[in-house]
Amino acid sequence: MNQYIYKLGHCEELAIAEFASLCKKAKQDVKYGWLMSDTEINVNISGGLVYGGDIVGKVTIDENTKENLFNALYEYITANVADLKKLGISISKEYAKDVLSLAKKAGSKKINILMDKKPNYGNWKGLKNWILVEKIDNQLLIIKLTSYSDQQFWTQLDSFLPNSDMKRGIINLKLARSLLNLTDNKKIYDPLCGMGRLAVAGIDIKESFVLSDLDDSCLQDCEKNVEYAKSFWSRKKDFKGEVKYVTFAQDARTLDDVEQDLSRCSVVTEGYLGYRFSTSPSRQEIERELEIQQKMWRDILASCKEKNIKEVVFCLPYYQKKGANTLPEFIDELAEEIGYKLVRFSGKTYVLYSREKTNVGHYIVKVILQK
Numbered sequence: 130m131n132q133y134i135y136k137l138g139h140c141e142e143l144a145i146a147e148f149a150s151l152c153k154k155a156k157q158d159v160k161y162g163w164l165m166s167d168t169e170i171n172v173n174i175s176g177g178l179v180y181g182g183d184i185v186g187k188v189t190i191d192e193n194t195k196e197n198l199f200n201a202l203y204e205y206i207t208a209n210v211a212d213l214k215k216l217g218i219s220i221s222k223e224y225a226k227d228v229l230s231l232a233k234k235a236g237s238k239k240i241n242i243l244m245d246k247k248p249n250y251g252n253w254k255g256l257k258n259w260i261l262v263e264k265i266d267n268q269l270l271i272i273k274l275t276s277y278s279d280q281q282f283w284t285q286l287d288s289f290l291p292n293s294d295m296k297r298g299i300i301n302l303k304l305a306r307s308l309l310n311l312t313d314n315k316k317i318y319d320p321l322c323g324m325g326r327l328a329v330a331g332i333d334i335k336e337s338f339v340l341s342d343l344d345d346s347c348l349q350d351c352e353k354n355v356e357y358a359k360s361f362w363s364r365k366k367d368f369k370g371e372v373k374y375v376t377f378a379q380d381a382r383t384l385d386d387v388e389q390d391l392s393r394c395s396v397v398t399e400g401y402l403g404y405r406f407s408t409s410p411s412r413q414e415i416e417r418e419l420e421i422q423q424k425m426w427r428d429i430l431a432s433c434k435e436k437n438i439k440e441v442v443f444c445l446p447y448y449q450k451k452g453a454n455t456l457p458e459f460i461d462e463l464a465e466e467i468g469y470k471l472v473r474f475s476g477k478t479y480v481l482y483s484r485e486k487t488n489v490g491h492y493i494v495k496v497i498l499q500k
């Protein structure tokens with residue numbers, strides 16, 4: 130059976146949950162920032178996987194490691210030499226010199242060796258044939274890279290978007306894409322859409338977006354962003370460009386006013402994380418914010434239920450204070466009271482996502498309507 134391996138992005142928990150959602154029946158084993166599985170996907174579908182490949186060989190670490198590794202590499206390169214004339218190899222320094230001559234002997238003509246370093250996106254873009262030798266527990270894995278997340282695309286898209294409410298960077302859009310992948314549904318409703326980051330990040334993986342926000346003024350910015358993103362995506366050769374979207378002003382707490390049939394959509398939203406504290410919030414401030422969130426989500430979830438929305442993926446704020454986190458503990462009970470049940474991600478009912486140097490993180494949950 131083939132085995133595949135993926136490098137997890139900066140929020141490992143989210144990438145794992147996303148992979149599990151994308152590949153329902155996949156077996157997965159997570160170690161040292163890697164996810165190993167029996168299922169293959171192109172990492173570009175995801176927001177949270179950085180690169181991925183096939184495990185084409187395994188060498189147990191013992192007194193014969195070197196010899197076995199060299200044999201395995203030589204065999205693999207010889208068997209695939211037609212495709213590996215130009216080859217990149219990422220390997221520890223101790224083996225680098227010998228592996229270079231081995232690859233030449235096996236028939237590769239141009240070899241790029243990275244010592245104790247992984248290929249970055251630039252390396253991948255320049256040369257699509259990379260072999261990595263990676264130590265995991267008592268084995269060396271020989272990995273042939275097959276896909277690499279197009280970092281350049283995401284950085285450019287984020288920095289060129291006409292409007293933004295956040296510091297620009299690749300992470301914002303990738304979080305949005307991961308959230309979208311937590312549901313299979315191709316019809317998405319974001320009732321707190323802000324400037325439309327969710328739609329911008331998922332144009333190629335979803336069919337339609339219904340986007341609304343309480344703040345009328347940001348809807349125009351949102352439309353400009355989505356239009357810009359559509360044209361940006363259309364530069365990609367495998368993009369069909371068929372995504373549909375509508376925007377309208379709406380308080381998410383009172384969806385009963387909405388004429389649209391939302392029952393076929395899943396709600397996915399970054400949510401509204403409340404006040405953006407620039408310094409660490411006090412206990413009182415945290416309590417106040419969580420109280421506001423509790424009230425808001427009681428109404429939003431009740432509204433979603435009224436509209437017969439089956440799945441809701443959303444984020445609540447959590448607060449990071451000197452290593453100790455304050456989590457919004459109300460949500461399990463609240464969801465159940467309204468008639469939704471929380472989904473478990475690797476045993477927990479939430480995923481914590483945070484950016485560096487922030488006081489407020491995303492507490493990601495998914496709830497499913499109970500019959």
Ligand SMILES: C[S@@+](CC[C@H](N)C(=O)[O-])C[C@H]1O[C@@H](n2cnc3c(N)ncnc32)[C@H](O)[C@@H]1O
Binds near residue numbers: 294323347380401
């Ligand atoms: C900061 S944005 C979240 C990020 C957003 N996804 C983006 O791409 O910009 C949160 C949005 O929630 C909206 N909001 C807050 N309370 C709301 C409510 N009760 N109903 C609808 N929108 C609300 C705010 O106007 C704001 O635009």
